[in-house]
Amino acid sequence: MAKGLDVGTMNIICAEKGKGDSITFAQQRNAFLKMEAGDLAQNMLDSAKILYTQKDETINVLGEDAFKFSNVFNKPIRRPMKQGIISPDEKESIPMIKLIIERVLGKPEKEGEIVYISVPASPVDSKVNVLYHSKTVEALAKRVGYQTNLIDEGLAVVFSELGDFNFTGIGISVGAGMTNITVAYLATPIVSFSIARGGDWIDEQVSSATGVPNERVTAIKETDFSFNSDYEIGSIQGALALYYDALITYIIANLKKKLLEVAPPDVEFPIAVAGGSSRARGFLDVFEKRISEANLPINVSKVKRNRSTTADSKDPIYSIARGCLIAALTREDAEAVPAAEEKPQKAVTA
Amino acid sequence: MESKFRYYFGSMVFLSGLILSIGAIAFAIMVHLRRTSDPSEIITTYGFLGVGLSFTLFGINLMMSQRRPYGLYSSGVMITGFLFSIIGVGSFAMTYTSNWVYPTVSYVSFAYASGICLLSGNAFGNAVLKLIEERSVQLHENAACHYTTEDIEKEVEETLNKSFSDGSRFSAFNLDIKEDETVFVHGKTLKESPQDRIEIKDSIREVESLQSAINGKVKVNDYAIDLTTKMLSATMKQQTEEQNKKMSNKLKMKLNSMRR
Numbered sequence: 343m344a345k346g347l348d349v350g351t352m353n354i355i356c357a358e359k360g361k362g363d364s365i366t367f368a369q370q371r372n373a374f375l376k377m378e379a380g381d382l383a384q385n386m387l388d389s390a391k392i393l394y395t396q397k398d399e400t401i402n403v404l405g406e407d408a409f410k411f412s413n414v415f416n417k418p419i420r421r422p423m424k425q426g427i428i429s430p431d432e433k434e435s436i437p438m439i440k441l442i443i444e445r446v447l448g449k450p451e452k453e454g455e456i457v458y459i460s461v462p463a464s465p466v467d468s469k470v471n472v473l474y475h476s477k478t479v480e481a482l483a484k485r486v487g488y489q490t491n492l493i494d495e496g497l498a499v500v501f502s503e504l505g506d507f508n509f510t511g512i513g514i515s516v517g518a519g520m521t522n523i524t525v526a527y528l529a530t531p532i533v534s535f536s537i538a539r540g541g542d543w544i545d546e547q548v549s550s551a552t553g554v555p556n557e558r559v560t561a562i563k564e565t566d567f568s569f570n571s572d573y574e575i576g577s578i579q580g581a582l583a584l585y586y587d588a589l590i591t592y593i594i595a596n597l598k599k600k601l602l603e604v605a606p607p608d609v610e611f612p613i614a615v616a617g618g619s620s621r622a623r624g625f626l627d628v629f630e631k632r633i634s635e636a637n638l639p640i641n642v643s644k645v646k647r648n649r650s651t652t653a654d655s656k657d658p659i660y661s662i663a664r665g666c667l668i669a670a671l672t673r674e675d676a677e678a679v680p681a682a683e684e685k686p687q688k689a690v691t692a
Numbered sequence: 693m694e695s696k697f698r699y700y701f702g703s704m705v706f707l708s709g710l711i712l713s714i715g716a717i718a719f720a721i722m723v724h725l726r727r728t729s730d731p732s733e734i735i736t737t738y739g740f741l742g743v744g745l746s747f748t749l750f751g752i753n754l755m756m757s758q759r760r761p762y763g764l765y766s767s768g769v770m771i772t773g774f775l776f777s778i779i780g781v782g783s784f785a786m787t788y789t790s791n792w793v794y795p796t797v798s799y800v801s802f803a804y805a806s807g808i809c810l811l812s813g814n815a816f817g818n819a820v821l822k823l824i825e826e827r828s829v830q831l832h833e834n835a836a837c838h839y840t841t842e843d844i845e846k847e848v849e850e851t852l853n854k855s856f857s858d859g860s861r862f863s864a865f866n867l868d869i870k871e872d873e874t875v876f877v878h879g880k881t882l883k884e885s886p887q888d889r890i891e892i893k894d895s896i897r898e899v900e901s902l903q904s905a906i907n908g909k910v911k912v913n914d915y916a917i918d919l920t921t922k923m924l925s926a927t928m929k930q931q932t933e934e935q936n937k938k939m940s941n942k943l944k945m946k947l948n949s950m951r952r
């Protein structure tokens with residue numbers, strides 16, 4: 343069965359087809375924590391089902407638990423990726439990323455199973471090397487035994503969210519390290535780019551503006567923040583709203599700039615927003631408002647109400663992995679059809 | 693073939709010029725040349741020195757391949773320069789004893805000086821031209837042998853292999869990052885319990901519609917729009933490819949510098 347893999351700065355998510363009409367998602371935090379073996383009893387780690395690796399006196403706790411432990415032991419967490427990519431300088435955390443990817447991806451059922459992996463597009467505002475990252479992630483999945491394909495994160499959003507519009511529209515993924523944007527027409531990308539700002543950027547800015555530690559800002563942002571309420575000026579939430587708004591304005595400004603460069607076809611382009619940072623309550627309202635103020639050079643029919651409003655499966659954080667899965671399944675179907683047609687022919691000739 | 697002969701001939705002229713000059717200097721030392729020396733000694737010395745210098749320059753000019761578009765002018769300049777300088781030396785030899793006064797002196801020295809100037813200027817111009825050409829060829833070659841995606845893939849493979857197997861490289865400053873199964877023990881949960889998964893109802897109808905959208909089965913009743921889209925996406929691909937090329941070049945440089 344084909345799979346979709348979303349390798350993000352914060353989350354690594356794998357989507358595959360479940361039994362019947364369903365999708366299963368496997369998710370891990372893209373993070374690890376280095377600790378002294380003396381701090382922890384190993385059997386305790388085992389019984390608590392904590393993911394870790396050990397080497398001499400050092401224990402690396404992986405994934406979600408790394409976050410919990412970092413709060414308890416007050417140790418800084420390490421994240422192998424920054425601003426959407428594995429940086430070439432962070433080679434030493436590649437084994438950690440590899441473990442996490444292997445964990446969520448699982449072994450292929452058959453050799454050469456198709457997997458589509460989301461990768462960021464070239465950023466407009468930073469000189470980071472996306473290609474190196476993409477090839478590294480691809481090589482890691484290949485080593486597990488998959489046949490890999492890369493897809494722009496923004497296009498994955500289009501595939502997942504804009505099926506009702508013939509895959510025409512603008513897919514935006516506001517993640518942790520990056521924001522990815524793809525303008526597509528009939529499933530063909532017209533413009534694809536990324537911006538090296540996302541949830542992490544908001545956290546950093548708010549943290550340095552208010553003096554509150556980064557991790558706490560993240561926690562407040564994720565649990566206790568909504569655009570619709572009025573916050574005091576000077577409160578953390580107030581700062582969050584401010585920087586969120588700055589991020590949205592920045593995204594839309596860059597989108598406008600790119601659209602002016604290419605002059606896309608004169609059809610209606612609905613917009614779909616996904617990614618963890620679009621989870622914040624009231625995000626879409628603000629986004630819609632800024633879009634309508636921006637006077638984009640294309641016909642934006644509407645900002646699509648995200649799936650998160652209805653059911654569980656509609657969590658925008660899963661959108662990208664789901665889009666990758668759709669691409670993978672489509673590819674698998676397409677490859678299956680010619681094979682099926684070929685077989686009878688061969689039977690005839692034989 | 694012709695250029696080879698020219699090079700051969702040029703080097704011969706160059707060498708004979710050099711020998712002439714050295715001979716002239718040796719002669720001057722031998723006869724203790726002074727202002728008051730015998731005119732024949734002065735003529736011999738300066739005559740050989742002058743001819744030697746123009747031969748040397750002429751040889752250099754010949755050795756330099758003069759190609760189009762300036763080849764013809766360049767050859768013209770070279771020959772004129774050589775003739776001028778030789779005439780200069782000749783008339784010096786003829787007039788030194790009898791008529792070495794103004795204005796003959798200035799005519800003669802002007803002829804010689806301009807000949808030498810033409811020769812050396814021509815040589816310099818050709819050298820610069822060649823330098824520029826070589827540079828542009830280099831640039832061209834660089835552009836042609838861009839790092840391809842495969843090269844990057846190779847680079848990544850290498851890096852991955854190193855980061856997993858060659859522990860010694862990392863262990864020097866980061867002991868925990870060796871992924872050598874023997875020293876890098878995986879926790880029990882990592883080995884035994886499966887990854888948590890959440891299952892969500894979803895019929896994924898998009899798969900079918902994506903298939904038809906990609907195959908162009910979706911009807912758009914506007915040919916022009918279709919065409920512009922195709923063109924746009926083609927140019928976009930080109931752009932990103934170019935970008936990637938630039939990136940990979942930078943990467944190559946970085947990797948090379950890291951290796952050193």
Ligand SMILES: Nc1ncnc2c1ncn2[C@@H]1O[C@H](COP(=O)(O)OP(=O)(O)OP(=O)(O)O)[C@@H](O)[C@H]1O
Binds near residue numbers: 425564617620621623
């Ligand atoms: N409820 C929430 N409200 C606001 N932000 C949230 C919420 N939940 C998660 N986030 C933020 O979403 C981000 C993670 O989103 P996501 O998993 O889509 O990113 P990613 O795909 O890992 O990163 P990227 O795509 O940039 O590489 C984090 O910055 C996190 O703080």
Ligand SMILES: [Mg+2]
Binds near residue numbers: 348349351517518
């Ligand atoms: Mg993402």
